Amino acid sequence: MRNPQGLPVLLVEPDSESRSQLIQVLMKDGYRIDIAETQAQMLDRDNWSDYFLIILEHDLPDGRIDELLPLLKQRAPHAELLVVTSQHRIENMIIAFRNGIADYFVKPIDPDLFRASLKRILQNRTVSSELRQTQAQLKAIVDTAIEAVITINRKGLIQSFNPAAEKMFGYQAQEIIDQNVSLLTSLPTRKHHDEYIAHYLETGESEIVGARRELQACRRDGTTFPIELSVTDIPQFGIFAGIIADISERKQAEQQQNELSRAIAVAGQQERRNLANILHDHLQQVLVGVRIHLDIAKNDTKDEDIKQTLIRADELLNQGLEITRSLTAELNPVVLHEEGLATALEWLAHNMKERYKLDVTLDLDRRANPQSETTKIVLYECIRELLFNVVKHSQTDQAHVSLKHLPNQDIEVTVSDQGIGFDTDQLDHQLSDASGIGLSNVEFRLSLIKGKFWLESQAGQGTTAHIIAYLNSDNISDLKGD
Numbered sequence: 060m061r062n063p064q065g066l067p068v069l070l071v072e073p074d075s076e077s078r079s080q081l082i083q084v085l086m087k088d089g090y091r092i093d094i095a096e097t098q099a100q101m102l103d104r105d106n107w108s109d110y111f112l113i114i115l116e117h118d119l120p121d122g123r124i125d126e127l128l129p130l131l132k133q134r135a136p137h138a139e140l141l142v143v144t145s146q147h148r149i150e151n152m153i154i155a156f157r158n159g160i161a162d163y164f165v166k167p168i169d170p171d172l173f174r175a176s177l178k179r180i181l182q183n184r185t186v187s188s189e190l191r192q193t194q195a196q197l198k199a200i201v202d203t204a205i206e207a208v209i210t211i212n213r214k215g216l217i218q219s220f221n222p223a224a225e226k227m228f229g230y231q232a233q234e235i236i237d238q239n240v241s242l243l244t245s246l247p248t249r250k251h252h253d254e255y256i257a258h259y260l261e262t263g264e265s266e267i268v269g270a271r272r273e274l275q276a277c278r279r280d281g282t283t284f285p286i287e288l289s290v291t292d293i294p295q296f297g298i299f300a301g302i303i304a305d306i307s308e309r310k311q312a313e314q315q316q317n318e319l320s321r322a323i324a325v326a327g328q329q330e331r332r333n334l335a336n337i338l339h340d341h342l343q344q345v346l347v348g349v350r351i352h353l354d355i356a357k358n359d360t361k362d363e364d365i366k367q368t369l370i371r372a373d374e375l376l377n378q379g380l381e382i383t384r385s386l387t388a389e390l391n392p393v394v395l396h397e398e399g400l401a402t403a404l405e406w407l408a409h410n411m412k413e414r415y416k417l418d419v420t421l422d423l424d425r426r427a428n429p430q431s432e433t434t435k436i437v438l439y440e441c442i443r444e445l446l447f448n449v450v451k452h453s454q455t456d457q458a459h460v461s462l463k464h465l466p467n468q469d470i471e472v473t474v475s476d477q478g479i480g481f482d483t484d485q486l487d488h489q490l491s492d493a494s495g496i497g498l499s500n501v502e503f504r505l506s507l508i509k510g511k512f513w514l515e516s517q518a519g520q521g522t523t524a525h526i527i528a529y530l531n532s533d534n535i536s537d538l539k540g541d
Contacts, residue, residue: 064089066111066181069104069138071095073120077143077166081114084170088177097121107135112161112180117144117151125151128158139180143168207303211240215256218298227305229279240301245275245283256299259292268292268299273306285310321507335390338383346380385410392439399428400435404460407443411458415450420459427464427471430531437504438472438528441512444501445474445524453478453522464530472526480516501526 068085072078073096085092090112095101098121113131115124124142131140139161144151147165155163161183162176201208207224211217217240220232228235228243235242241252259265266272268290276286287304350373357369395403401423408419429435442460449458455478463471498514501524505512508528516522 065091067091067093067109069093069095069101069110069113071098071101071113071115071119071124072143073097073116074145077116077168080168080170081143081173084173084177088174098124098127108137110135110138111184112139112141112177114141114143117142117155118146125154125158128155128160132159139184141176141180204302207301207305209240209243209301209303210298211301212299213256213260213297215239215241215253224303227278227303228276243276245277248274249277265290276303317506320503331390335387338387338390343380343383343387346376346383350376350380385414395435395439396432399425400438401425401428401462403435403439404442404462407439407446408460411446411450416456417446417450418457419446420457422459422461422463424462424464427462427530429470429528431508434470434508434528434530437508437510438470438526441501441504441526442472442474444504448498449474449476449478449522453480455479455521465527468530470526470528470530472528473523474526475521475523477521480518480520480522482518483514483516 066089068090070078070081070085070092072081072094078094078096082092082094093104093110096119098119101115101119113135115127115131117124128140131138140159141162141164142155142160143164143166145166152163161180164173164176201219201221204221204223207227208219208221209217209224210219216237217235218237220230220235225231239253241249244252255265255267259268267288269292271287271289274286274288275283277283285306287306289302291300293300353369353373353376357366357373360366360369392403392406394406404421404423408421411417411419429438446458446460449455453476455476458474458476461471461473461475465471502512505526505528510526510528512527513525514522515525
């Protein structure tokens with residue numbers, strides 16, 4: 060608590076006996092005292108800002124102080140007011156307290172009670188001073204913050220708006236204070252913002268309070284922009300505090316990164332198709348030509364040993380042709396582009412059976428055939444990758460693929476097995492291992508078409524992979540070859 064030594068007090072008391080008693084109490088605690096006996100003497104001064112406390116007799120020779128209290132609060136805004144009186148009237152006390160006095164005493168004054176009141180006033184003053192200092196420090200921090208800081212009351216009305224918020228939204232603080240904060244939100248959110256606050260206050264449930272979330276905000280000129288919003292409830296003050304960061308640059312960078320990733324994927328797929336064309340149009344034709352010449356040589360020779368060697372060479376050449384055909388189909392399955400996703404999956408199931416001994420059952424809805432070449436290729440490659448994972452990790456020789464056309468024009472794909480399964484809590488760790496590269500590839504490919512992907516699995520109970528994609532993706536660049 061602050062030491063009262065030397066604190067200035069103005070004592071306005073016409074009665075000499077009462078004045079002497081009060082002076083004795085004040086001097087004992089070290090206060091510095093100025094004295095006045097009338098209203099005129101009291102008002103005849105220009106050092107109002109010096110006073111810590113003004114002690115007033117209610118009834119002065121030149122009038123009552125009821126009407127003077129507001130004037131004193133104006134002239135000495137930092138001083139506490141204390142009233143003493145020889146007449147105990149409830150209405151006088153009520154009027155005095157309504158005018159913001161700190162305490163009210165009826166004569167004769169008990170020195171101990173009076174000193175206790177002074178001590179309490181000084182304590183409150185110290186706390187108020189420290190609070191004002193803290194508020195000033197906090198205001199300085201908020202005013203210099205890079206992020207926008209906004210507080211609202213329980214009705215959603217803006218209570219504070221820092222300079223960063225002014226710059227971000229285009230409003231001056233004085234014009235936005237006491238406006239509904241929904242003014243800063245995009246139109247879809249604006250219509251229901253007050254309902255969100257009411258629901259939170261009633262239930263304590265909110266997707267925003269206590270969390271960080273990305274939203275669309277609205278500037279004064281009506282333009283919208285992406286923000287990251289963190290909201291804290293401060294119930295002891297009846298306010299919500301929001302810290303807002305403009306993430307426009309981050310979103311632009313993410314978009315550029317996505318466009319680059321999509322371009323890389325397009326280039327990669329084009330290279331796969333080019334390589335498949337080379338294998339089909341050149342290497343396979345060369346191998347077929349070699350087989351023709353081998354067949355001629357085989358028929359022309361009379362030497363049985365040479366003929367057997369040519370037959371063996373023809374068999375090896377035939378195996379090479381089969382390998383190139385299979386590789387061509389994997390790199391660029393023609394059936395996918397010509398007959399659609401469902402037929403391509405039938406070929407894939409057959410291929411998985413022949414090459415990996417994996418028995419794949421199919422449940423195919425042929426209406427689920429994407430219009431976009433990108434979507435068809437991505438879904439096909441993801442399903443193939445997931446089937447490879449079954450071969451490598453599930454310890455089973457059976458899998459099931461389901462392709463469905465959903466009512467909302469989306470495509471749902473599931474790839475499931477009854478293998479050993481795994482603990483999904485360890486999924487992040489698995490994605491960082493070599494065994495999880497396939498899943499990372501699936502997630503990356505699906506990000507190119509804004510698809511959704513998740514896994515369900517338990518140890519010993521198999522695994523189900525879920526994919527949701529758009530049936531029509533007009534906004535996605537196709538991976539078509541020239």
